[in-house]
Amino acid sequence: MHNKTITELAKDLREGKFSSVELTQSYLDRIKKHSELNCFITVAEDFAIESAKMADIKLANGDASPLTGIPIAQKDIFCTQGTKTSCGSKMLDNFISPYNATVVEKFNHSGAVMLGKLNMDEFAMGSSNETSFYGAVQNPWDTSTVPGGSSGGSASAVAAHLTAAATGTDTGGSIRQPAAFCGITGLKPTYGRVSRYGMIAFASSLDQAGPMTRSAEDAATLLQTMSGFDPKDSTSMNKPVPDYSMGLNNSLEGLKIGLPKEFFSEGLNDSVARVIETAVDEYRKMGAEIKEVSLPHMKLSIPVYYVIAPAECSANLSRFDGVRFGYRCDEPKDLNDLYIRSRGEAFGDEVKRRILMGTYALSAGYYDAYYIKAQKARRLISEDFKQAFSEVDVLMGPVSPSTAFGLGEKTGDPIEMYLADIYTIAVNLAGLPAISIPAGFVNEKPVGLQIISNYFTEPHLLNVAHKYQQTTNWHQQTPKGFE
Numbered sequence: 494m495h496n497k498t499i500t501e502l503a504k505d506l507r508e509g510k511f512s513s514v515e516l517t518q519s520y521l522d523r524i525k526k527h528s529e530l531n532c533f534i535t536v537a538e539d540f541a542i543e544s545a546k547m548a549d550i551k552l553a554n555g556d557a558s559p560l561t562g563i564p565i566a567q568k569d570i571f572c573t574q575g576t577k578t579s580c581g582s583k584m585l586d587n588f589i590s591p592y593n594a595t596v597v598e599k600f601n602h603s604g605a606v607m608l609g610k611l612n613m614d615e616f617a618m619g620s621s622n623e624t625s626f627y628g629a630v631q632n633p634w635d636t637s638t639v640p641g642g643s644s645g646g647s648a649s650a651v652a653a654h655l656t657a658a659a660t661g662t663d664t665g666g667s668i669r670q671p672a673a674f675c676g677i678t679g680l681k682p683t684y685g686r687v688s689r690y691g692m693i694a695f696a697s698s699l700d701q702a703g704p705m706t707r708s709a710e711d712a713a714t715l716l717q718t719m720s721g722f723d724p725k726d727s728t729s730m731n732k733p734v735p736d737y738s739m740g741l742n743n744s745l746e747g748l749k750i751g752l753p754k755e756f757f758s759e760g761l762n763d764s765v766a767r768v769i770e771t772a773v774d775e776y777r778k779m780g781a782e783i784k785e786v787s788l789p790h791m792k793l794s795i796p797v798y799y800v801i802a803p804a805e806c807s808a809n810l811s812r813f814d815g816v817r818f819g820y821r822c823d824e825p826k827d828l829n830d831l832y833i834r835s836r837g838e839a840f841g842d843e844v845k846r847r848i849l850m851g852t853y854a855l856s857a858g859y860y861d862a863y864y865i866k867a868q869k870a871r872r873l874i875s876e877d878f879k880q881a882f883s884e885v886d887v888l889m890g891p892v893s894p895s896t897a898f899g900l901g902e903k904t905g906d907p908i909e910m911y912l913a914d915i916y917t918i919a920v921n922l923a924g925l926p927a928i929s930i931p932a933g934f935v936n937e938k939p940v941g942l943q944i945i946s947n948y949f950t951e952p953h954l955l956n957v958a959h960k961y962q963q964t965t966n967w968h969q970q971t972p973k974g975f976e
Contacts, residue, residue: 503561572592574592597691633972654971681926685728737952751881801867887945927944
């Protein structure tokens with residue numbers, strides 16, 4: 494059962510080949526069997542079985558949606574009523590959310606079964622899932638390597654078939670990069686397409702939730718449930734939600750693909766580049782036209798991101814002060830001591846580093862020099878994409894300069910870690926949709942192809958990804974030992 498896609502599972506459930514309870518139990522058994530991967534922070538076993546029983550009633554009554562009875566898992570950044578929501582941090586290790594995030598509420602309404610909450614980099618700050626208070630997650634393709642971050646628990650769990658699908662969040666590549674490292678499909682929607690209400694904020698102008706699945710077809714099914722205007726979220730876009738599955742099989746004849754020359758310059762591993770070039774050739778066979786384009790300001794994306802994102806994180810994380818919720822130090826001497834010790838004891842090194850960077854950038858005398866200048870450069874990056882999309886339909890390139898690196902390999906060098914996101918960050922700064930799909934292997938480690946499209950063109954993006962997956966089988970590969 495666990496080797497099937499969501500589309501296949503939904504069909505089998507409707508035909509009564511097995512029940513949601515049986516399917517859910519099989520995933521729960523796999524989670525226990527492969528606990529060494531450390532994908533889950535919380536396994537909601539009792540809740541999952543009860544939800545599966547309710548789903549079976551809906552299925553029997555013919556009152557089922559495409560996700561009814563399908564076991565999924567939520568990244569532990571989404572508030573989940575009655576279940577611990579930790580954000581991978583000691584700060585929220587004791588926090589039981591009193592309400593559901595809109596994304597969680599939508600999945601509950603669809604009849605999906607929540608298996609539990611997935612491990613992640615602390616407050617979504619990291620590119621390797623090594624900053625979690627609950628320990629690093631392992632990549633099932635090579636357990637000595639990272640699964641990517643911050644949605645590493647989600648990517649690893651989907652790749653190892655511990656869940657049929659998972660949610661992730663993407664602030665600078667945190668869906669696409671772990672999807673690439675773990676050989677799955679990860680979609681970052683247009684900013685504002687999916688509600689951020691109840692999704693614990695890292696950088697409010699960059700964060701976006703999205704699906705992490707085995708295929709583009711499954712991603713379309715999840716995005717259908719996740720999308721839509723939410724009056725509780727001031728950044729939510731009030732636009733109609735299209736049928737993401739309707740155009741999956743449209744022809745790609747005449748599709749104009751742009752290859753940004755900046756994606757194929759110094760720093761990209763030669764073997765990874767060859768995998769991407771082979772994938773692009775597959776599109777050429779399908780009738781696509783290939784053209785080189787330029788994103789001249791992309792080189793600014795990492796310095797711009799590491800001014801804007803820490804500045805927003807500094808503001809968002811100021812609420813975690815030991816007073817209202819979360820961790821509180823023992824026997825504080827006074828209010829100042831409460832603030833200093835609670836934050837000092839509960840935040841990890843990477844979170845502290847980014848808070849300090851952000852506070853500095855926002856401080857008097859530096860706000861104009863750093864934050865305002867970064868926002869101006871952000872606009873230039875967006876204009877580059879606008880120009881590119883006046884010439885082509887989609888952009889393609891690598892997700893990361895290399896395949897998954899070793900656990901502990903880059904933890905001592907934050908700058909080297911930040912460079913792992915060099916091809917993904919610009920997309921977040923511009924607010925565009927992008928997807929990572931499996932495109933091959935280098936030394937038995939997965940490589941992801943990144944496809945970027947214009948605002949609110951997710952149906953076209955999914956079509957382009959799906960057609961590739963119809964002619965290749967990279968997305969059907971399973972790590973050894975997790976069959």
